[in-house]
Amino acid sequence: MKHPFERPGIGKSAATIAPARPESLTIRSKNPIAMRVPLSLLMATLTIGLSLATPALADNFFFSTGNTDAKLGALSRRPSAGKIETETADDFLLTETTVIRQATIVGLVPPGTPLSNISNVEVEVYHVFPGDSANPPSGNVPTRVNSPADVEIDEATRDGSGGTLRFTASVVQASLAVGNSVLNGINKKPNQTTLGEGAKTGEVVEIRITFTRPIVLPAGHYFFRPEVLVTGGDFLYLSAPKPIVSPPGTVFAGDLQAWIRNSNLTPDWLRIGTDIIGGATPPTFNMTYSLTGETIPEAGSPGQANCQGKTVTALSHQFDGIDAAAAGLGFDSVSTLQVDIEVFCAP
DSSP states (O other): OOSSSOOSOOOOOOSEEOOOOOSOOOOOOSSOOOOSSOHHHHHHHHHHHTTTSOOOOOEEEEEEOOSOOSSEEEEOBOOBTTBOOEEEEEEEEESSOEEEEEEEEEEEEOTTOOGGGEEEEEEEEEEBTTTTSOSSOOSSSSOOTTOBOSSOOGGGOEEGGGTSOEEEEEEEEEEEEESEEESSOOOOTTSOOOOOOOOEEEEEEEEEEEEEEEEEEOSEEEEEEEEEEETTSOOEEEEEOSSOOTTTSOOOTTOOOOEEEETTTTTOOEEIIIIIIOOSSOOOOEEOEEEEEEEOTTOOOTTSTTHHHHHHHHHHHHHTSHHHHHHHHTOSOHHHHHHHHHHHHOO
């Protein structure tokens, strides 16, 4: 989330959204990119050098928190007229450099909502606090330990209205009641504990997201934050079991609970269970989502002098050529992949 919260551009209403792709797209980076050797030349040279090498098979990546437990619905909303932005985030772990191509999220919409009313989706990725954050924090919440950062990773933001993702929504259950909800009761301390806003009922929708510009991230611990714009209603992101249940979920050590904030709380976050629901034994929640992509085990390390060359080499070997790598990972061109390698490797 940037400041201010409101972002321009709301997509057209449609059940399947595929916004027009701009003729050119600039990926923003917090740091300038300095190249000693033109990457296009480097890529061409390495591709020729690797043409006789035996390609490595792509390593598939899949992460899921499993199926919803129907305990909670938490607001996840894009800003619009009369409605403030509200963000719900849950964490995931990458053990090596990964290209994320797709995601799914599951939530409730009001009964009878046309799927075409789901008009936009935006995805952001956050480091874990204190990364990308003011430290010490404001003191307006009980703790920031293990929360998402103050601000998102710019280069990982994808938005349907900007053409960097497309999505399709489908109803997977006609009606579901959740035991509790968090929508508007997101307050600074000492008023953070509201016990929740009670049971809610709605249609269960799954939103399948394809990143038309895949997200490239190094190994690390992150928070995934989707937002949904629903004309005439809201999207309540459904909780998933904590701890994660396998199968179908992907268990990992250090799984953190879900956090939430709105524009009145920024840049801080509250724990949905511990801070807002509260109680003698506060609950903790995951959110229902999945991520799909490929790992690049031999990619370079961001900030290192050989990062670009090593990453191109790894991709060329893994996919039997850089053209095949761009196509296999879902990039629209080699030049787009080239730009994202530059951004990924920037210190």
